[in-house]
Amino acid sequence: MLQKVFDALQSNKLGEAELLLKGIVQLEPHNPEALHLMGIVYGMQGRPDDALIFLNQCLEFTPDNPLLHFNIAKAFSSLQRESDAIQHHLKAVELDPVNQDAWLNYGRSLDNLRQREDALDCYERAIALKPDLMEAWFNKGKIFGELKRYEEALHAYITAYQMRPSEPFLLGIILHYKMLICDWQDLEGLCLKVQQDLRNHEKVVEPFGFQGISRSESDLLLAAKLFVETRFPAAKTTSVRAIESGERKIRIAYLCGEFRDQATSVLMAGVYESHDHQRFDVYALDNGWNDGGKLRPRMEKAFKEIINISHMTDQLVIQLIQDLKIDILVNLNGYFGEARQNIFAHHVAPIQVNYLGFPGTLGAEYMDYIIADSFVIPPASRQFYVEKVAYLPNTYQANDSKRVIADQKLTRKELGLPESGFIFCCFNNSYKITPETFDGWMRILKAVDASILWLIEDNAPAVRNLKSEALKRGISPDRIIFATRLPLPEHLARHQVANLFLDTLPYNAHTTASDALWAELPVVTCVGDTFPGRVAASLLNAIGLNELITYSQEQYESLAIELATHPQKLQLIKNRLHANRLTKPLFNTALFTKHLEAAYTQMYQRYREHLVPDHIAIEAD
Helix, strand or coil: CCCHHHHHHHHHCCCHHHHHHHHHHHHHCCCHHHHHHHHHHHHHCCCCHHHHHHHHHHHCCCCCHHHHHHHHHHHHHCCCCCHHHHHHHHHHHHCCCCCHHHHHHHHHHHHHHHCCCHHHHHHHHHHCCCCCCHHHHHHHHHHHCCCCCHHHHHHHHCCCCCCCCCCHHHHHHHHHHHHHCCCCEEEEHHHHHHHHHHHCCCCCCHHHHCCCCCCCCCHHHHHHHHHHHHHHHCCCCCCCCCCCCCCCCCCEEEEEECCCCHHHHHHHHHHHHHHCCCCEEEEEECCCCCCCCCCHHHHHHCCCCEEEEECHHHHHHHHHHHCCCCCEEEECCCCCCCCHHHHHCCCCCCCCEEEEECCCCCCCCCCCCCEEEECCCHHHHHHHCCCCCEEEECCCCCCCCCCCCCHHHCCCCCCCCCCCCCCCEEECCHCCCHHHHHHHHHHHHHCCCEEEEEEECHHHHHHHHHHHHHHHHHCHHEEEECCCCCCCCHHHHHHHHHEEECCCCCCCCCHHHHHHCCCCCCCCEEECHHHHCHHHHHHHCCCCCHHEEEECCHHHHHHHHHHCCCCCHHHHHHHHHHHCCCCCHCCCCHHHHHHHHHHHHHHHHHHHCCCCCCCCCCCCC
């Protein structure tokens, strides 16, 4: 009879195998092989709860079977119960230390529990047993990336690609890691191949990394659609509830993995505090961790409750959202950071909103709205967004008017800067620095004698590569100076030593532009063709400094050179920035929150009136 089961499994006839096994188990309820196979079949059918019933029964008869522990661990992992899975992973590798797949899965569970160094050790053990185990090399790349060991991550991903070039999205990951360390060798050809493969509807690039190099809104839309269809497709059954009748507070939940001292919370903390708690109940669903930083206590006071969902299964989070009767669920991650996109795939809340963390469409039909402004998504660009656009006046990006700038007056010497000469700076992440942007910066340095370019020290390979690229362009590497990371108040204070912030393209400064403007450092930007490339212009417009917005590379370079060589003109702009900082809308957190709440209210009213989502425009006061 078991042979018939194996034949059915060979033909992928899972239903037939299940029926045969039920007959065997009924006749022989203590048959460990049949119990084990029943668990495997249920696991293959995506029924891990049922699988565990039979696997645990089998465990009573064969407690030292390493494959059984392996399968129990897999079932627990499917249920996102990684702590339970770990016990069986340990037993599996103890009983069969030469099984590379056991080490591989053990590493995955450790990684999911953020025990990354231990996970890396497991992947190394798997590779020692099977050097061409592609999945282990891929997972090593992921871990190295999370540990900010980008050069090692790139090597691991390239090794994985050599073993399996067809792996979905892998080539795009390689491209992103090359950008992270500013390794521009063969970059043009790689970008072209990624673009061509994407336009052939191949699963070649993840949306977040692609934003750093793409200048095409249609390409970004296609990348998002292919990614969401593969990784986060809409659930077959949704959990949308009706909003009950009668007047009551609107219930909003922000789902995010970054309720800590990170860019999203740096921008949003003041908004959380400014919400009208007479009209809204506001929750935080935290998929990250409490870092004990300065922002966390502010947020704990601002929310009705911060609920840790980081170790909760998707089903438990869905049940939580239903129990809280959340009306509007705001996705602050998208495809960035500690995200839980699967939750949104169930359309668990009546209204689901894409905002801030990912500046672009998520490509998912289950996302109802995206928060934007008419600068970052002009009306002609709506066709490239699956979500309906909720337009805010002034700017879409939140800002916190309580951000603290350290009191100390930092000197050039203390910061490792020359005593004289004009200081251009850009504190954007290294992956935003393209060869074209860098070419422009080098031309600006050539035109402005004794000037230097001050960048953030993101990682050692990027420092090395950028200095080398400067030399290739005839600029002394000594004119590129790198700033180590500092706590935010000190980081803001050091902006005051710089003279002018130079933006990047096609992905602008976002939080970093707000940093500069809050510290009263002018930002020169060039408007791009995508949402990420229009953000700095949106911010400058909201602070009344449109003369710092340019529309071509030539204008951008010309303006930077003009301001650097005409100190009186630059000083006039700085004076305006000083006057506008607290009078224009950009840093008026209360006003911004009022507009955001107006957008939420219109979304809510449309839903209550049984109207489908549509574009919304909030008028300025």
